[in-house]
Every structure is written in C-alpha cells, then in structure tokens.
Amino acid sequence: MNLLDNSNQVSGTLMAGSPASNCSNTLVDHVILDLDGTLIDTETLLDEVYAKIVWKYGKKWEWDGIGLIKRLGKRPLEVAASLVEDYELPCTADELLDETLSHVETMWSRAKALPGATRLLKHLRAHKIPIGLASNSPAKNIRSKLAYQPGWLESFKVIVAGDEVKEGKPSPEIYLEAAKLLKARPSSCLVIEDSPTGVNAGKAAGMKVVAVPSIPSKIARALYSGADSVLNSLLDFRPELWGLPPFQDWVGKALPIEPWYLGGPVIKGFGRGSKVLGIPTANLPTAALGSQLSQHVCGIYLGWAGLSNRGVYKMVMSVGWNPFFDNAAKTVEPWLLHDFPDDFYGEELRLIVVGYIRPEANFSSLELLIERIHEDAEIAKAALDLLPFSSYQDDKFLTTPLAKQ
Numbered sequence: 001m002n003l004l005d006n007s008n009q010v011s012g013t014l015m016a017g018s019p020a021s022n023c024s025n026t027l028v029d030h031v032i033l034d035l036d037g038t039l040i041d042t043e044t045l046l047d048e049v050y051a052k053i054v055w056k057y058g059k060k061w062e063w064d065g066i067g068l069i070k071r072l073g074k075r076p077l078e079v080a081a082s083l084v085e086d087y088e089l090p091c092t093a094d095e096l097l098d099e100t101l102s103h104v105e106t107m108w109s110r111a112k113a114l115p116g117a118t119r120l121l122k123h124l125r126a127h128k129i130p131i132g133l134a135s136n137s138p139a140k141n142i143r144s145k146l147a148y149q150p151g152w153l154e155s156f157k158v159i160v161a162g163d164e165v166k167e168g169k170p171s172p173e174i175y176l177e178a179a180k181l182l183k184a185r186p187s188s189c190l191v192i193e194d195s196p197t198g199v200n201a202g203k204a205a206g207m208k209v210v211a212v213p214s215i216p217s218k219i220a221r222a223l224y225s226g227a228d229s230v231l232n233s234l235l236d237f238r239p240e241l242w243g244l245p246p247f248q249d250w251v252g253k254a255l256p257i258e259p260w261y262l263g264g265p266v267i268k269g270f271g272r273g274s275k276v277l278g279i280p281t282a283n284l285p286t287a288a289l290g291s292q293l294s295q296h297v298c299g300i301y302l303g304w305a306g307l308s309n310r311g312v313y314k315m316v317m318s319v320g321w322n323p324f325f326d327n328a329a330k331t332v333e334p335w336l337l338h339d340f341p342d343d344f345y346g347e348e349l350r351l352i353v354v355g356y357i358r359p360e361a362n363f364s365s366l367e368l369l370i371e372r373i374h375e376d377a378e379i380a381k382a383a384l385d386l387l388p389f390s391s392y393q394d395d396k397f398l399t400t401p402l403a404k405q
Helices: 043-056 063-071 076-087 093-104 119-127 139-146 173-182 196-204 271-275 286-294 367-382 389-394
Strands: 032-033 131-135 159-162 189-193 208-211 255-265 300-309 311-320 332-337 350-359
Touching: 032 173, 043 076, 043 093, 063 076, 076 093, 119 131, 131 173, 131 311, 139 159, 159 173, 173 196, 189 196, 196 208, 286 311, 300 367, 300 389, 311 350, 311 367, 350 367, 350 389
Parallel strands: 032 131, 032 189, 131 159, 189 208
Antiparallel strands: 255 350, 300 311, 300 350, 311 332
C-alpha cells in the first residue's frame, strides 16, 4: 500500500500554488483569459486528429513534452508547420492545417471545460469584473468552441482572436488590443494562461500573469519562471490575492466539486504507506482508470469509500505523481480513515470523490510530508460531516458491487 505526499506549501517546485514574491501591488480590475488549455481541453482532441493524420502518412504519433512545448500557445498554422517539419510529412503546412480543421470542427462539442473554469467565469461575472478573451485561435474556431459551453460566450465583454491581430503570442499585441477594447490600463489587467508563449505575451504587455501550465511540471519547471504566479489548476486560483472578490464556496477547508465515481480491487502498491509512513493507503489498478485520471488535476481530494461488505468510511485521496518519491506514473491512492485489523487486498473498493483540498506539491523532508498527510486527514474528517459532502455517505454506489451497476 502507498501514500499521499502532496502539499500546498510554497516549496520551490513548479506548482507552488501561491503568488511569487514579486507580486507586490497586485490590485487588478480586469481579467483576460486564454482559451485552449486554460479554460477548455482541446489538446486531447487535437492529439486524436494528429495521430490519425500522421498514421495516414506511415508515421506514428508520439506524445512527448518537447513536442507539446513547441506547439503550445502557437497559431494553428505555426503548429502545422512544426508538425510537417518534425514528422517529415509530404504535405505543406497549409494542407495539414486544412485537413486538421476538417476533423476538429466536428469535435468541439467534445471539448471539456477544465477544472475550475466554469466556476471562475461565473464568479467574475457575478461580481461584474470585466472579462476579456485573447486566443491565438481564429475567431470562427473560438466561437464554435464557446458555443458548446453554456453561459460562456456572454461572459466575455471582448474577444480578440489570432486572426484579428498582426502578430500572435508571444507578441503582446493581442493582450494590448484586449485591454484597449476593455478600456483598461494594461497594468490593471490580470492574464491567466497555460502556455509559456502566452505568459511571455502577457508580461510583455505589462500585465500581471497567472500561469496554469498544460505542460507537466517535470518538463516545464523553468518555462514559467516569468509568471507572477504558477498554479496547479484553476481550482487553486485565489482572486483576493489580486484585489478581486474572494470565492465563498469553500466548505470546511474543502471545495465541493462535481462528484466522480471510481472503483476496483485493492492491489499492492509500492509498500511505502504502511512501512515508511505508517499510513496504509489502498491502491487501485490505474490502468483501468486512465480516462478518469486524465480528467482530474493532481491534488488531494476527500470523499467516501465503500469496502466490500465491511461498510462505508470517510477517506482522503491523492491523485498525482507523488513528487516526494518521484513516481513515474500518475496514481490514485485513497486512505480510508478507519483502523482496520487486517489488510484488504483483492477486496472491491468503491469511491465517491466529492471535494478538493489542495494542489500537489513537494516536501523538503519526510517528517513534513507525514505531518501534512495527517493534517489533510483531519480536514477531510471535519468537512465530511458537513453538507454537501455528508449527503453522499448513503449513495447506493458505495454498497452496490460494481458488476451489478
């Protein structure tokens, strides 16, 4: 069995979760957002299309961090040119772009909002904070994508597309144009971006910039150093740090989320939980959870666990790579907050994840890691006694065998 080893303390790693020390005088009154990779996940759909196209030319699509870095935040034609060169494709960049668009234009309905995106837009709109959208994508594509996200299009006071400016990101032009249309001083604008290219554009425009990287932290550590703050996800955004109205939806130090359901047989993990930490977490086979894992950001969550015929228990759960031990794979490691007299390997475990506690981060010592794990457990225990978290304790999913659901 394994462990939970994430933290929201500022530890010097990429996902520190709070503004950097150069964020003095952070008051802003306008927010300008990127779209792809910041608010919606379009990269997953594009990967599907690219894989089909390069396969047609006898090539195998390779996901790698370097390739993603080259594409992220670029204009579509620039991305196409990069792929033609990297894969030595027998077509022009324009031809590849046309073929790509013919596929993805029918797929935008499948693009999912990234965690925290809808919450953020609703919050800013409710408090009458002017919101702009600045994306390197063409205007037609932007509006097609927004059409499938209820309430999003009317949230933006201005939209500036990549084909409406002379130079795309990393040029500051697109952000300066958005500020001009918002009638805002650049210094009063906060940019939220997922790509190094976008971060550089926002900073060049003289704006504050929050980065929510699409690139894995192991690859990207130095790429976002120019941002004023680097977050694990939009769930970790704290508006009050920038002079904006704070969220009021946290309950007992946890954020209610749309519940997600998962389960499977308990398997043996790295053996570190009980032996190293004295914290026996229950490991699930991640191969069967791949699609679910990809939809959720790394961090610490809380919820309820149903274990075979034993009962229903409070639980706290880690989702991520366990940076203290530098795991190679993303894992799910729930800790059932109950003292069991024996192991339960092979027994069926069912989980309902209902709240988010904090982002993934590293620790400087094993002692700090253990201390934080227990703090997370206490937060989970207290929060799960409160609504809406407590209402899921009686959900039939927890007590019905997976084979019968």
